[in-house]
Amino acid sequence: MKNLLLLLLLTLLSSTRLAAQASPPPAGRVVVTYLDSKLLRGNPGGETPRRRVSVYLPAGYDAAPGQRYPVLYYLHGFTWNDSLIFNKDGMKALLDQAIAEKQIRPLIVVVPNEQTRFGGSWYANSATNGPWADFTARELVAFIDGQFRTLSRPSSRGLAGHSMGGGGTLRLALQYPGIWAAAYALSPALVGPHPSYLPGPGLPQALRATGPAGLQGNHAAFSTVSVSRAFSPNPKAVPFGANLPGSLGADSLTRRDAALAQWVAATPTYQLPTHTAALRQxxxxxxDWGAQDEVRHIPPTCRTFSQWLSAFSIRHAAEEYEGTHGSRIMGHDGRMFQHVLPFFDKHLDFN
Structure with a gap:
């Protein structure tokens, strides 16, 4: 009889444990709001100043109106947007699970939509596109602090992003000291100069195009125009409002090094020597980056940037792992869950 009771008790405990493991974690919610940007109003590139912003609020946000939270600003990649981060990449479920498993304490996560007519803002101030860096570092932060219960101080703000957003993370960390406490860039693009994109295989089609329709079906050409609008802008240049890094002759293509020099000057590697104080604070x-990244410039430029940081005695962590540009980023086993969120749990103030 005792053995039977013991067996029943063990079965009950096991069933309870399995049920607890199978139950979903407490659910946060995603609020979609809009920022009518004063900074982006009237930009000559025709980008809408009304910007969508998706905001993750952790479970318990509504039940505890006196509690305030740190904020992680997450910057999306080229041709991506805030909606896709949550609805395709699964950011909400990832955050719910990470908080439930104590990878990170409850926080607010903000993803602005910086997709533009040509794929992305590159989080850069541009005479053509508008002041997207100022928008992100100043106007967006002020807007979020005014709309949500944030811990509105630098020690409770983090900045992260992937690809275009990773490069944007490094540039904004360099250019806007005193806004964030910590920064983490995933597979950051355009960290330094590299032959694969200076000027890149998309230049001939970009030069032949008479408008956006002429770029269709050629990602490299689309990217060339987008980067030009961000880093070598010229609102008077037809048809794209930018100085493209080349020109077409009757039977030849000529590089324009002046435009390429502007691209290089915008990279974190070349901005580092004059912005070291920003990173030291x-x-x-x-x-980090995947060793097999199909965006060929990313691994070598990340290695070089790490070497430059070390040369200037700037403490940092840089890691190359087995993976491609998009693999091992999201999901339970991805870099975001296993590395990025614990990084911010360690380095942000939560009260």
Whole structure:
């Protein structure tokens, strides 16, 4: 009889444990709001100043109106947007699970929509596109602090992003000291110069195009125009409002080094020597990339940037792992869950 009771008790405990493991974690919610940007109003590139912003609020946000939270600003990649981060990449479920498993304490996560007519803002101030860096670092932060219960101080703000957003993370960390406590860039694009994109295989079609329709079906050409609008802008240049890094002759293509020099000057590697103080005031800086990244410039430029940081005695973590541009980023086993969120749990103030 005792053995039977013991067996029943063990069965009950096991069933309870399995049920607990199978139950979903407490659910946060995603609020979609809009920022009518004063900074982006009237930009000559025709970008809408009304910007969508998706905001993750952790479970318990509504039940505890006196509690305030740190904020992680997450910057999406080229041709992506805030909606896709949550609805395709699964950011909400990832955050719910990470909080439930104590990878990170409850926080607010903000993803602005910086997709533009040509794929992305590159989080850069541009005479053509508008002041997207100022928008992100100043106007967006002020808007979020005014709309949500944030811990509105630099020690409770983090900045992260992937690809275009990773490069944007590094540039904004360099250019806007005193906004964030820590920054983490995933597979950051355009960290330094590299032959694969200076000027890149998309230049001939970009030069032949008479408008956006002429770029269709050629990602490289689309990217060339987007980067030009961000880093070598010229609102008077037809048809794209930018100085493209080349020109077409009757039977030849000529490089325009002046435009390429502007691209290089915008990279974190070349901005570093004059912006070291900005990175030294961060509590922590980290970036990583896949060894098999099909965006060929990313691994070598990340390695070089890490070497430059070391040369300037700037503490940072840089890691190359087995993976491609998009693999091992989201999901339970991805870099975001296993590395990025614990990084911010360690380096941000939560009260």
């Amino acid at each position: 961060l509590r922590a800086l980290a970036f």
